[in-house]
Amino acid sequence: MIDFLRGTVAHRETEYVVLDVRGVGYRVFCANPFAVAPKDGKDGGEVTMYIHYQVREDAHLLFGFTSREEQxxxxxxxxxxxxxxKVAIGILAGGRPETIASAIRQENVAFLTKLPGIGKKTAQRMVLDLKDKLGAWTSADDDMAGAGFSLGDTASAPLGGGAWAEAKAALLALGYTEAEADRAGAAIKPKLQGGETTDAVTKLALQALFQQSMMR
Incomplete structure (x- = not known):
């Protein structure tokens, strides 16, 4: 059983990273491959990914997370x-773990159905199956709910600040131009529901850039 891997990121795709651990490359599927980076932000530094190891008849798959909570x-x-x-990874790409856990505890089906791959029936099952198992989780989102805020009612942040500003900075750091980043922002703006993490917005923007490149 593999609990975690520590190494350097050798390659990234939209769904996974290749983690170089002492000369062996492990393909690790994760919520946002482009957010997997050393804590000090330096290229080539070591990263730690907590692993879920799945064995199938046709493949052995690694799913990686940047925190124990996410795992x-x-x-x-x-x-x-x-x-x-794959659906679970998509859910984690759509919001912070504590936000998702809070939505389940609050039986906020409207919020859960905004997550990738989740319909109303699945959202209801998530609440039924997991609500009592998340009692130990604490979150600032619960305090917001107690103050009259709803996770599902959060307005989308303008594309000049918040998560988008951080996502745009990540795109520029990856070598995209200002114009390319702005085009990606315009493409994903209609898809934003509010409350998305920087990781989720960055992944959407990268997908938009990939689609735009295929249309050229």
Missing amino acids: SLFRLLLEVSGIGP
């Missing part, structure tokens, strides 16, 4: 009928 929530999501590893 724990992923494994809980797999307990819900209709949610497999």
